[in-house]
Amino acid sequence: xxxxxxxxxxxxFEQCRKNRIGLWQCPIFLFVLIGLIIIGTMLxxxxxANKYTQSPEMVALIILAVTAFLMVVGYSVVQGFNRxxxxxxxxxxxxxxxxxxxxxxxxxxxxxxxxxLSGRLNDSWEYQLEQLKIAKENNQxxxxxxxxxxxxxxIEDNSLGLRPERxxxxxxxxxxxxxxxxxAKASNVSLVLEAEEDLSADKWEIFVDPKRIKLAIDNLIxxxxxxxxxxGMVKIRLKNNKNKSVRCEIEDNGVGVPKKEQKYIFQKFFxxxxxxxxxxEGTGLGLFIAKAVVEASGGKIGFQSQEGKGSTFWFxxxxxxxx
Amino acid sequence: MKTILFIEDEPTLQKTVGQVLEQEDYExxxxxxxxxxxxxxxxxxxxxxxxxxxxxxxxxxxxLEELKKDEMTKNIPVIVLTNLESEADVERAMELGATTYLVxxxxxxxxxxxxxxxxxxx
Numbered sequence: 001x002x003x004x005x006x007x008x009x010x011x012x013f014e015q016c017r018k019n020r021i022g023l024w025q026c027p028i029f030l031f032v033l034i035g036l037i038i039i040g041t042m043l044x045x046x047x048x049a050n051k052y053t054q055s056p057e058m059v060a061l062i063i064l065a066v067t068a069f070l071m072v073v074g075y076s077v078v079q080g081f082n083r084x085x086x087x088x089x090x091x092x093x094x095x096x097x098x099x100x101x102x103x104x105x106x107x108x109x110x111x112x113x114x115x116x117l118s119g120r121l122n123d124s125w126e127y128q129l130e131q132l133k134i135a136k137e138n139n140q141x142x143x144x145x146x147x148x149x150x151x152x153x154x155i156e157d158n159s160l161g162l163r164p165e166r167x168x169x170x171x172x173x174x175x176x177x178x179x180x181x182x183x184a185k186a187s188n189v190s191l192v193l194e195a196e197e198d199l200s201a202d203k204w205e206i207f208v209d210p211k212r213i214k215l216a217i218d219n220l221i222x223x224x225x226x227x228x229x230x231x232g233m234v235k236i237r238l239k240n241n242k243n244k245s246v247r248c249e250i251e252d253n254g255v256g257v258p259k260k261e262q263k264y265i266f267q268k269f270f271x272x273x274x275x276x277x278x279x280x281e282g283t284g285l286g287l288f289i290a291k292a293v294v295e296a297s298g299g300k301i302g303f304q305s306q307e308g309k310g311s312t313f314w315f316x317x318x319x320x321x322x323x
Numbered sequence: 324m325k326t327i328l329f330i331e332d333e334p335t336l337q338k339t340v341g342q343v344l345e346q347e348d349y350e351x352x353x354x355x356x357x358x359x360x361x362x363x364x365x366x367x368x369x370x371x372x373x374x375x376x377x378x379x380x381x382x383x384x385x386x387l388e389e390l391k392k393d394e395m396t397k398n399i400p401v402i403v404l405t406n407l408e409s410e411a412d413v414e415r416a417m418e419l420g421a422t423t424y425l426v427x428x429x430x431x432x433x434x435x436x437x438x439x440x441x442x443x444x445x
Contacts, residue, residue, distance in 0.1 A: 100406055100407070103406040103427070103428045104333060104406060106428060107333075107336065107406060107427040107428050108333060108335040108336055108339070110428070110431075110432075111336065111339045111340070111427075111432045112335070112339055114431050114432035114433065115339055115342065115343065115432060118343075118432070118433060120342075120343060120346055121342075127342065130338070131339065134335045134338065134339065137335070138335065
């Protein structure tokens with residue numbers, strides 16, 4: 001074992017942080033603490049016993065108090081282990097859901113290729129083309145899913161690596177609206193931007209990682225458009241809160257989120273029942289990623305929704321004063 | 324001509340498997356969720372049912388349970404075609420009365436067709 005490795009093993013702050021549990025719940029730290037307390041008490045008792053030989057009850061009292069305290073710490077250790085088990089369980093559940101999610105497009109892709117190779121479609125170029133399109137589409141689904149999974153794993157080990165720079169939120173949103181113009185038109189959805197009158201650039205300047213924030217807003221607009229069935233409207237509203245923060249609201253009149261599902265909506269792989277009903281595609285990771293990015297950028301995110309009427313998702317990001 | 328009911332929520336799989344089975348001269352009925360699947364099974368009384376397990380509205384286990392409860396449908400062979408592969412799931416499906424259990428990702432398309440033919444001819 002190299003010196004560096006010994007240091008890494010002993011650096012329990014780092015280890016606790018890596019396991020994502022607090023110091024007071026982290027077994028490694030608590031064991032060291034217990035050891036130090038015992039050593040300290042031994043020495044203390046030795047000196048006290050030496051000095052006050054005539055009052056043994058004082059020594060007994062100290063030992064009693066320290067033992068009680070150690071029991072509390074011991075309880076904390078057990079809790080810490082439970083927490084670690086929980087974290088581990090969540091990880092393996094994540095792997096199992098993720099692999100199932102990957103298998104769906106993989107199967108489609110595989111069977112389309114089987115079909116093309118089998119020679120069954122040799123006399124129909126049209127059918128061959130159809131299978132190629134299925135293969136291509138599922139290939140893209142896998143790419144999207146893997147990208148999202150990578151982001152999730154970065155979020156979970158706190159290594160999102162945000163590179164903040166000065167960004168004009170209005171420009172960014174306008175950009176995304178033109179990106180979605182085509183999809184919106186195809187799904188008979190009108191996409192409108194409502195920003196306050198004063199469009200001076202510095203009103204919308206925030207200091208964030210443009211790529212990640214764009215992805216977060218992209219996910220929100222994507223959901224809004226996709227959860228509208230048979231036509232509707234998505235309104236994107238930008239507000240400036242007294243030059244302290246900017247608020248962006250994305251309102252749709254789509255299927256909405258059923259009340260009992262609302263508390264799960266930002267969880268990984270949570271996909272609303274409505275997706276099942278309406279065959280909306282998605283990885284179930286978009287909102288989880290959006291929330292993590294907004295929060296890592298110092299902002300807040302939330303939503304209101306009514307089933308059958310639509311949803312409004314919003315986020316707020318602070319405006320950094322010019323430096 | 325024999326009729327096959329395919330209950331599967333993934334439209335692209337519906338299309339691919341449907342195309343092959345049509346070429347093999349079967350009549351295909353398709354359902355994209357469990358509820359419609361169950362209704363179609365009762366109405367059409369197919370010769371075979373291909374059943375996915377993770378399905379909207381009514382999951383595959385429930386569909387299987389309902390099918391086996393009903394006198395009219397309980398003798399129709401059911402091939403479970405899914406990507407769930409835990410032992411518990413396989414056991415549960417077989418106990419409920421599935422004829423065969425196939426994990427999609429582990430089979431070539433032609434192997435699936437062969438299984439279907441086997442079940443239909445037995």
